[in-house]
Every structure is written in C-alpha cells, then in structure tokens.
Amino acid sequence: MxxxxxxxxxxxxxxxxxxxxxxxxxxxxxxxxxxxxxxxxxxxxxxxxxxxxxxxxxxxxxxxxxxxxxxxxxxxxxxxxxxxxxxxxxxxxxxxxxxxxxxxxxxxxxxxxxxxxxxxxxxxxxxxxxxxxxxxxxxxxxxxxxxxxxxxxxxxxxxxxxxxxxxxxxxxxxxxxxxxxxxxxxxxxxxxxxxxxxxxxxxxxxxxxxxxxxxxxxxxxxxxxxxxxNGCFLPEVEKREKLLKFHTLMLENYLELMDNEGNALNKMHQFWAYFSYNFSNQKKAFKAIKKSKNMMKYKTEVQRLFAQL
Ligand SMILES: Cc1cc2nc3c(=O)[nH]c(=O)nc-3n(C[C@H](O)[C@H](O)[C@H](O)COP(=O)(O)O)c2cc1C
Missing domain, CATH: 3.20.20.70 (Aldolase class I)
Incomplete structure (x- = not known):
C-alpha cells in the first residue's frame, strides 16, 4: 500500500x-x-x-x-x-x-x-x-x-x-x-x-x-x-491533461474557500514549491510563479508554463 x-x-x-x-x-x-x-x-x-x-x-x-x-x-x-x-x-x-x-x-x-x-x-x-x-x-x-x-x-x-x-x-x-x-x-x-x-x-x-x-x-x-x-505509466499528453486538471481544481477550491484572492494566490504559490518539478526548468518556473503578484498575472504565467509542457 x-x-x-x-x-x-x-x-x-x-x-x-x-x-x-x-x-x-x-x-x-x-x-x-x-x-x-x-x-x-x-x-x-x-x-x-x-x-x-x-x-x-x-x-x-x-x-x-x-x-x-x-x-x-x-x-x-x-x-x-x-x-x-x-x-x-x-x-x-x-x-x-x-x-x-x-x-x-x-x-x-x-x-x-x-x-x-x-x-x-x-x-x-x-x-x-x-x-x-x-x-x-x-x-x-x-x-x-x-x-x-x-x-x-x-x-x-x-x-x-x-x-x-x-x-x-x-x-x-x-x-x-x-x-x-x-x-x-x-x-x-x-x-x-x-x-x-x-x-x-x-x-x-x-x-x-x-x-x-x-x-x-x-x-x-x-x-x-x-x-x-504500481506499474502504470501514462503518455505525456495524458499526463499534461491530468496536471492541468489538478491545477485547475486546486485553484478553484482555494478561490471558493478563501475570503480573498490574495490568500488563494498565497496557497497556490506554496503549491508550486513542489508542483514546479513537473516543468522542465523547475527553478525558473517557480520563480516566475512567485513573481506573479495578482491573479491575472498568475493565470497568464500558468498558461504560459502549460503551453511549454
Ligand atoms: C513541510 C513539511 C511538513 C511536515 N509536516 C508533518 C506533519 O504534520 N506530521 C508528520 O508526521 N510529519 C510531517 N512531515 C514529515 C513528512 O510526513 C515525512 O515524514 C518527511 O517529509 C519524509 O518523507 P518524504 O521524504 O517522503 O517527504 C513534514 C515534512 C515537511 C517537509
């Protein structure tokens, strides 16, 4: 297990x-x-x-x-x-x-x-x-x-x-x-x-x-x-889809739960401390996310990173 x-x-x-x-x-x-x-x-x-x-x-x-x-x-x-x-x-x-x-x-x-x-x-x-x-x-x-x-x-x-x-x-x-x-x-x-x-x-x-x-x-x-x-390896396209879904649901849930966008953004920044390892240049990806100080910039950055995946 x-x-x-x-x-x-x-x-x-x-x-x-x-x-x-x-x-x-x-x-x-x-x-x-x-x-x-x-x-x-x-x-x-x-x-x-x-x-x-x-x-x-x-x-x-x-x-x-x-x-x-x-x-x-x-x-x-x-x-x-x-x-x-x-x-x-x-x-x-x-x-x-x-x-x-x-x-x-x-x-x-x-x-x-x-x-x-x-x-x-x-x-x-x-x-x-x-x-x-x-x-x-x-x-x-x-x-x-x-x-x-x-x-x-x-x-x-x-x-x-x-x-x-x-x-x-x-x-x-x-x-x-x-x-x-x-x-x-x-x-x-x-x-x-x-x-x-x-x-x-x-x-x-x-x-x-x-x-x-x-x-x-x-x-x-x-x-x-x-x-x-457990022996299950997914093709890259499917992996990308699942990562995107994972990210989307995390963001949706935090936005729904938190009383303001800033707090949801902080939680997402923390999530990326490890999530960034799914992207080819981990350090650069995490840095770019941390620099996104409002939700609009954050979403643009996420889109850019996923487009490269
Ligand atoms: C940021 C962080 C928070 C942790 N919080 C807890 C905790 O609340 N309870 C606990 O038993 N262990 C906690 N741990 C230890 C982990 O459960 C685990 O034992 C440790 O990370 C080693 O396993 P890993 O190398 O697979 O991560 C924490 C570890 C880290 C890095």
Whole structure:
C-alpha cells in the first residue's frame, strides 16, 4: 500500500481531496498533525479534521501531544468526528515542538510515551498507529521506544529514519531502520526520500519485510509516482491533461474557500514549491510563479508554463 505522508501546509484537505479526485492511487491519506494550545484546538487544525472535509476512503488524522490528558482530549474529538483510526506523532523535529516535549521531543522519555499509550488504550477502542523518527539526538533512543511500542496493540509504525536535528535532509539511517525491522512486533512502514520508482525498488529490495510505504515530497513533486510504482505509466499528453486538471481544481477550491484572492494566490504559490518539478526548468518556473503578484498575472504565467509542457 502507498500512504500519503502528512505535510503541514502542503497536504491540506484541499490537496487531499483534489489529489484523490484526479489521481486515485493512494491507499491512505494521513492528515498533518492537530495539537492543543492552552487546552483548545486552533480553528486552523479543526478544519483539517472536519468529517465533511475528509471523504476519502481511508483518512488518518494525526495528533501531536505532550501528555496523556492532551492525548485523551484529542482522541475524544476525533472519535466524535467518527474516525476509527488515529496516528500519534513521535517525529516532528522542530525545536519549537520538541522543546515542549512533543513530537520527537518524546523519544528520550519512553516512560512518557508509555503513559500516553496506556491512557489511550485504557479508554478508547480506536486503532492507533505511530509515526516515528530515529531519535531526538541519537538513534540509541530507539531501543527503549521500540520496547514500549511492543507492549501495545498498535496498528502499525511508520518510521522516518533520521534524527531530529537532521530535519529532512542528510543521510537516512539504514541501520536504525534495520534495527526497528528486527525488533518491532508491529507492521513497519518505510518513510523517507522516495522520489522515484528506482528509490522505491531499492528500498523494497533492501527491506524485504516492508509492504507498505509512506511518500511525501516525492508525490508533491511527481503526483504520478504512486501510479508509476504500481506499474502504470501514462503518455505525456495524458499526463499534461491530468496536471492541468489538478491545477485547475486546486485553484478553484482555494478561490471558493478563501475570503480573498490574495490568500488563494498565497496557497497556490506554496503549491508550486513542489508542483514546479513537473516543468522542465523547475527553478525558473517557480520563480516566475512567485513573481506573479495578482491573479491575472498568475493565470497568464500558468498558461504560459502549460503551453511549454
Ligand atoms: C513541510 C513539511 C511538513 C511536515 N509536516 C508533518 C506533519 O504534520 N506530521 C508528520 O508526521 N510529519 C510531517 N512531515 C514529515 C513528512 O510526513 C515525512 O515524514 C518527511 O517529509 C519524509 O518523507 P518524504 O521524504 O517522503 O517527504 C513534514 C515534512 C515537511 C517537509
């Protein structure tokens, strides 16, 4: 199976809905994390998990929590929204998050992870998976974390095998992934740097136990990647048509949703950070889009770029 990774600011509910409409190759959509501040969930997070915004076949909301009370409150909200499956974020690497003991900030505290999981499974009959990094400061942290995770009936564990300070670049720790593959009792999903069919094939050969794959930036850059991994390669004319449809629907949805054109334009600029990889000179295409400061200029630029495709 192929899962869409949660990417805050990119794989929002508009992206997930439109992607599903145009490409239909993803088996599960993981929602970027929701979290609490002073006991409340911010509206920007709430709209990401509203049931009417998540009508795809399998949608998994993700929670970012510092302790068991937060875990219970967010699980309660998601249960009320009729989700049957939740993902716990043990991976977010940013200091603003980790310094508050959330995301990969929990990895050096296995007792805290245990407390959160105990509270959840005591109270809820929902399925829970975990999205994990290889550590906050060291891959050694995995040893105790894996022991804790093995004590609970998790649905699966998704591992991005980098430590927090690497953020999203630098070497992936193959040893860390192998360690978890050897010691975890749950199903293990690979995540990280799969941006081509070749990357996928190499990882598949390397980690024979892995059957399910979570892809993030690879899909944002090339929305055909899941289909290609499944052996379906479209002719260029059809690809162009689908990309055009994808773009048109994204723009239509943002325009309908936002209270002014400027905000829709900002969202489209962000979309192009990765979408521009579908055009021959990525940097030049993205620069031209970012320079289009009003909707008329933007539309003209989009037309020009598609005409060259
Ligand atoms: C801009 C950005 C936002 C992200 N937001 C989240 C998030 O909300 N929750 C999460 O678990 N991971 C998040 N991630 C991590 C991705 O889900 C994924 O683990 C990472 O990008 C590596 O996979 P990839 O190489 O296939 O993109 C984010 C990554 C990026 C680059």
């Amino acid at each position: 192929i899962y869409l990774a949660p990417l805050q600011g990119f794989t929002d509910f508009v992206y997930r809905k439109v992607y599903d409409q145009v490409f239909q190759e993803i088996d599960a959509y993981f929602v970027p994390y929701i979290s609490m501040k002073n006991g409340v969930v911010l509206p920007k997070y709430m709209k990401e998990v509203l049931p009417e915004h998540n009508l795809q076949k399998r949608v998994v909301p993700q929670v970012l929590v510092k302790d068991s009370p937060e875990m219970l409150m967010l699980s309660n909200l998601l249960q009320r929204y009729c989700y049957t499956e939740i993902n716990l974020n043990l991976g977010c690497p940013y200091p603003m998050v980790t310094n508050r003991g959330k995301g990969s900030g929990l990895l050096p505290s296995p007792e805290k992870v245990k407390e959160i999981l105990t509270a959840f499974f005591d109270k809820y009959d929902l399925q829970l998976s975990v999205k994990l990094r290889a550590g906050l400061t060291s891959v050694q942290e995995l040893e105790q974390i894996v022991t804790v995770l093995n004590d609970f009936p998790l649905k699966e564990v998704i591992l991005h095998p980098r430590i927090a300070k690497q953020l999203y670049s630098g070497e992936i720790s193959e040893e860390a992934f192998q360690f978890v593959a050897d010691n975890l009792k749950h199903k293990l999903v690979f995540n990280g740097d799969i941006v081509s069919v070749e990357d996928y094939r190499n990882r598949k050969q390397q980690f024979l136990v892995v059957e399910d794959w979570m892809l993030g930036r690879g899909i944002l850059m090339n929305p055909f990647l899941p289909a290609e991994i």
